[in-house]
Amino acid sequence: MSRESATAFTRQVGIALPLIGGPMYPCSNPELVAAVSAAGGIGVLQPVSLTFVHGHDFREGIRYIRRLTDRPIGMNALIEASSKKYFQRMSGWIDVALEEGVRFFITSLGNPRWVCERVHAAAGVVYHDVTSAKWAEKGLAGGVDGLIAVNRRAGGHAGDKGPAELLRELEGLGVPIVCAGGVASPERFAEALDLGYSAIQIGTRLIATTECTASLPYKQAIVDAGEEDIVLSERLTGVPVAVINTPYIERMGLEAGPIARWMLRGRKRKHWMRMFYALKSAWQLKRASLDETGTRDYWQAGRSAGDVHDIRSVAEVVAHLTGAPVSGAVAR
Numbered sequence: 001m002s003r004e005s006a007t008a009f010t011r012q013v014g015i016a017l018p019l020i021g022g023p024m025y026p027c028s029n030p031e032l033v034a035a036v037s038a039a040g041g042i043g044v045l046q047p048v049s050l051t052f053v054h055g056h057d058f059r060e061g062i063r064y065i066r067r068l069t070d071r072p073i074g075m076n077a078l079i080e081a082s083s084k085k086y087f088q089r090m091s092g093w094i095d096v097a098l099e100e101g102v103r104f105f106i107t108s109l110g111n112p113r114w115v116c117e118r119v120h121a122a123a124g125v126v127y128h129d130v131t132s133a134k135w136a137e138k139g140l141a142g143g144v145d146g147l148i149a150v151n152r153r154a155g156g157h158a159g160d161k162g163p164a165e166l167l168r169e170l171e172g173l174g175v176p177i178v179c180a181g182g183v184a185s186p187e188r189f190a191e192a193l194d195l196g197y198s199a200i201q202i203g204t205r206l207i208a209t210t211e212c213t214a215s216l217p218y219k220q221a222i223v224d225a226g227e228e229d230i231v232l233s234e235r236l237t238g239v240p241v242a243v244i245n246t247p248y249i250e251r252m253g254l255e256a257g258p259i260a261r262w263m264l265r266g267r268k269r270k271h272w273m274r275m276f277y278a279l280k281s282a283w284q285l286k287r288a289s290l291d292e293t294g295t296r297d298y299w300q301a302g303r304s305a306g307d308v309h310d311i312r313s314v315a316e317v318v319a320h321l322t323g324a325p326v327s328g329a330v331a332r
Contacts, residue, residue: 009176009198012125012145013104014072016040017322018199020148020178021314023076023106024156024300026053026289027207027214030061034068035211035314040324044074044106047093053286054213058093062100074104077115098122106148107139116143127178131159133169146176148201153182155204155242155302158232167195184304189321202321204302208311217294219311221246227306244305246297 006018021028021036023046030050033043043065050061065073075097077090094105094115103124107115116126120143127146128139136147149166150159159166163179170177176198183189184205192200206212208219221244232240233249243249288298312320319326 006193006198009146009178012176013042013074015042017318017324018193019318019322020044020074020106020199020201021206022180022201022203023049023074024203024207025049026286027212029054029211029213030056030065031068031211031213032206032209032314033073034065035209036206036318037071037073038069039315039318039327040071040322041318042072042074042104044076044104046076047090053289059096059100062097062102066100072104073102074106075102076106076108078108078110079112079115080109094118098124107144111142112139112144113142116145127176129180130170131161131166133173136170136173140173140175144175146178146198147173148178148180149197151179151181153303154180155230155300155304158240158242158302163192163197164195167197171196181302182304183321184307186321186323188304188307200321202304202317204304205308205317205321206314207301208308209314209317210311211314214289215292215294217292217297218289218299221294221297221299222301222305222308223310225301225305225308227303230301230303230305242300242302244297244299244301246299248297 009018010016017040019041021033021041021043023044025046026049028046028049033045036043047058050056051058077094079090105115105119105124105126107126108129112126112128119126125145127148128144129148129150130136130139131150147170149170151163151166152158152160158181163182167177178199178201179192179197180201183192183200183202189200204222207214208222225244229245230242231245233243234240284298288296315326
């Protein structure tokens, strides 16, 4: 049944393999997104990475990816209405992406209804990031076509449940479910499909690839890390984020300070504190990911780092995970 479900997912999205290259701030450079799609999965661009980190005009960035591969790509939309200006910017990005032929969207946070209305009008598909049935039901009420089940092995903002536990909670909802977190080996990839997931979203493994423009120290830190080296820090965004336990992280500590915790407990104060965290971490993570000296060792990664042992091309990674032939070098 799981293999049939995976086939249904690939048909729905128009790709060959049940694999999503997860959107990552700051690591989703255009070449990486294109390489995942070219290898038979679907690469998902992260708008702030594309524009702020890698310096592309949004429309021209999509066109650049299109020059690298003619296969489907996706877009991540963080839709929490943190401000009117941010909402307008995200709304504009979605319109541009649709105009440029993007038909697969992953929404994160917020109510995805308005995104679904626009994307469905263009015959597109929307999946929603969730960590529990509560958020899944809200996403489905908004009209999403599938769910990205973010488990506790994921990088970035991880969930609090294991892959099997989370699937059991979600599998009766009647839509395809994607496993997000902890997959960087062919054994774990097959295990996720056998559990009943329709596809697998990978992130950490893609940082340690030749197409990713993250610094070599960052990539090597993932190669060198074991599962026990991944810790959860509240110091990036106010909620736990999975990072590599580097000397910088040890000096900084993992818990938000007393003032930050007080700010995060208030309904209005929380908004301002999260905005402060977001702006601060955006700059720190951008600088750290591109710093070839390795002195800014502020790096996000999931527990799948324990299964990453080398730096390979994306085509080789995808072939290794899925058992498919190596294919799909991007155009240059």
